Each structure stands twice: as structure tokens, then as C-alpha cells.
Amino acid sequence: MATKDFNTADSATAIQTIDRVVDVIAATAPEIRAGLPGRRIKAEETNPSGETQMAADVFADDLLCKRLGGLDGVGEYASEERPEAIDVGTGDLSVAVDPLDGSSNLKPNNTVGTIFAVYDAPLPARGTDLVAAGYVLYGPIMTMIVARGGTVSEYVITDESNYELVRDDITLPDEGTVYGFGGRVPDWTDDFTQFARDVEKDPSRKLRYGGSMIGDVNQILTYGGIFSYPALESAPEGKLRVQFETYPIGYILETAGGSSSNGEKSLLAVAKDDLHARSPLHIGNSDLVAELEAALA
Numbered sequence: 001m002a003t004k005d006f007n008t009a010d011s012a013t014a015i016q017t018i019d020r021v022v023d024v025i026a027a028t029a030p031e032i033r034a035g036l037p038g039r040r041i042k043a044e045e046t047n048p049s050g051e052t053q054m055a056a057d058v059f060a061d062d063l064l065c066k067r068l069g070g071l072d073g074v075g076e077y078a079s080e081e082r083p084e085a086i087d088v089g090t091g092d093l094s095v096a097v098d099p100l101d102g103s104s105n106l107k108p109n110n111t112v113g114t115i116f117a118v119y120d121a122p123l124p125a126r127g128t129d130l131v132a133a134g135y136v137l138y139g140p141i142m143t144m145i146v147a148r149g150g151t152v153s154e155y156v157i158t159d160e161s162n163y164e165l166v167r168d169d170i171t172l173p174d175e176g177t178v179y180g181f182g183g184r185v186p187d188w189t190d191d192f193t194q195f196a197r198d199v200e201k202d203p204s205r206k207l208r209y210g211g212s213m214i215g216d217v218n219q220i221l222t223y224g225g226i227f228s229y230p231a232l233e234s235a236p237e238g239k240l241r242v243q244f245e246t247y248p249i250g251y252i253l254e255t256a257g258g259s260s261s262n263g264e265k266s267l268l269a270v271a272k273d274d275l276h277a278r279s280p281l282h283i284g285n286s287d288l289v290a291e292l293e294a295a296l297a
């Protein structure tokens with residue numbers, strides 16, 4: 001399970017910093033949501049991974065950088081939208097965010113989210129440096145998942161100054177009933193294709209795929225099952241970014257009693273030195289993730 005003591009930070013100070021980060025994410029989410037109309041258009045830039053940014057990506061990143069970067073206890077801020085981590089203070093903790101995960105879903109007005117990771121180390125950090133992680137889902141309801149101190153909680157964000165706990169000690173249901181797999185099917189490896197076909201054969205399971213990783217992961221946290229964005233023939237490291245996506249999602253799922261994998265080992269054990277490095281991602285109920293690893297071995 002994904003729990004750890006603090007590396008460098010004094011634990012009382014670090015816990016206060018994490019509280020502040022969570023408060024700021026909850027307070028900024030309604031502003032991000034309010035800023036989305038009118039920003040469903042492409043920005044002029046590409047992000048460090050070479051993808052075209054939406055105006056909303058840039059807007060959310062600027063807002064989060066200003067708010068999170070201004071917090072006592074936060075020393076570095078990095079996001080999927082900027083090339084380098086930036087020094088924002090003297091604190092021991094670093095915050096990495098995907099400001100708007102799934103932003104290609106803005107055009108058809110489907111789910112997007114904000115992912116955050118708090119590391120007790122400079123960036124790029126390791127999965128084992130995580131001390132908290134979570135995400136906001138801009139769905140019909142604005143919800144926030146937070147994993148910290150060995151538990152996962154869900155909050156409903158009502159406005160800039162209020163968020164309420166609605167579920168505590170979240171664990172994955174024992175019987176996973178949904179699955180979703182990203183990437184173009186013809187681009188999957190043969191072993192992964194065979195695994196996916198086997199998962200689909202079970203009549204108790206339903207396909208749930210929305211094209212926004214964070215929405216698809218939240219399906220798994222809610223109903224149990226498996227979600228993958230696998231290695232592709234054209235992209236052996238998959239699509240998702242380690243610091244901003246695969247580490248925090250692995251941490252959340254493992255804290256909730258599930259498993260995470262890059263196909264061989266826990267996502268938290270994947271070691272990459274580049275801030276924008278990618279990794280295949282598989283998360284869900286432990287039995288399914290173990291079957292996946294066996295299928296890819």
C-alpha cells in the first residue's frame with residue numbers, strides 16, 4: 001500500500017502544507033470550471049510533449065501555478081504544460097499538476113479533471129517520494145479525490161469556499177465490473193490485445209471509456225475493474241506522463257487497496273529522470289492487474 005513517512009520535511013509542517021495544497025485545489029477548481037467556456041479553442045503553443053494546448057490548459061496552469069506556488073511549504077511547481085519545474089519558495093515539498101487532464105474532451109463537453117501530486121523531494125521525483133495525490137473531476141458534480149496518510153477520501157466542492165467530505169476510507173469494490181482501454185486498438189501489442197479480449201469475455205463486465213484518463217480512472221475507483229493506457233506499437237512508453245499522471249494515479253489506486261502497474265511492476269517503482277517521461281499505465285483490482293502482468297510477461 002502506498003503510504004510513506006516524510007523524507008526531508010518535518011512531518012507536522014508537511015501535513016500543514018498538504019492541507020494548504022488540498023484547500024487551494026478545492027478553492028481553485030470552481031474558478032477553473034467557470035473559466036472553461038470560451039477556452040475550448042486551441043492555444044498557439046504546444047506543450048513539452050508536443051501536443052497542441054487548449055486555451056483552457058494554459059489558463060488552468062497559470063491559475064494553479066500562481067495559487068500553489070504562493071503557498072508556504074511548497075518549494076517547486078511543475079506541470080504538464082511547462083518545460084521545467086520552477087522554484088516558487090523555500091519549502092521542502094514539490095507540487096506537480098496536470099491542470100486539465102483530458103482537455104480534448106472540452107470540445108464535446110465531456111469529463112475533464114485536474115490531477116495533483118505532492119512529493120517530498122525536488123522534481124522530477126520518484127513515486128516513492130509521494131506524500132499525497134488527488135484529482136478534481138469536473139463532471140455533473142465537482143468532486144475531489146484525495147489520497148494521503150494511507151486513506152482515500154471523496155469531497156464535493158460546492159463553491160470557492162466550501163468542500164464537504166462525502167466518502168471516507170474508499171476502497172475498490174471486491175468484484176470489478178467495468179473496464180476501459182486507451183490507445184488505438186490496431187496499435188496495441190498482441191499480448192495486450194489478447195488480455196483485453198479475455199477481460200471482455202466475462203459477462204459481468206461492461207466497457208466504460210470516456211477518453212479522459214481521470215474520468216476513466218474514477219469509474220474504476222467507483223465500480224472496480226481495470227483501466228489501461230498501454231504500451232503501443234508506435235509508442236512503447238504509452239502516452240501518460242509519469243510525474244503528472246501515472247505516479248499520482250498509481251498512488252491513489254494503491255492507497256485504495258487496488259494495484260497499479262506499468263506492465264511489469266508497480267507504477268510507483270518506475271524510475272524516470274525526465275520531468276516529462278511517459279509510462280504505460282494499468283490500474284484496478286489486484287487480481288486483474290496480476291492477470292495483466294502475467295499476460296504481458
Ligand code: FDP
Nearest residue numbers: 101102103104105183211212213214
Ligand atoms: P488529452 O490528450 O485529451 O489531455 O494524457 C491526456 C489524455 O487526454 C488522457 O486523459 C486520455 O486518457 C488520453 O490522453 C487520450 O488519448 P488518445 O488521444 O490516445 O485518445
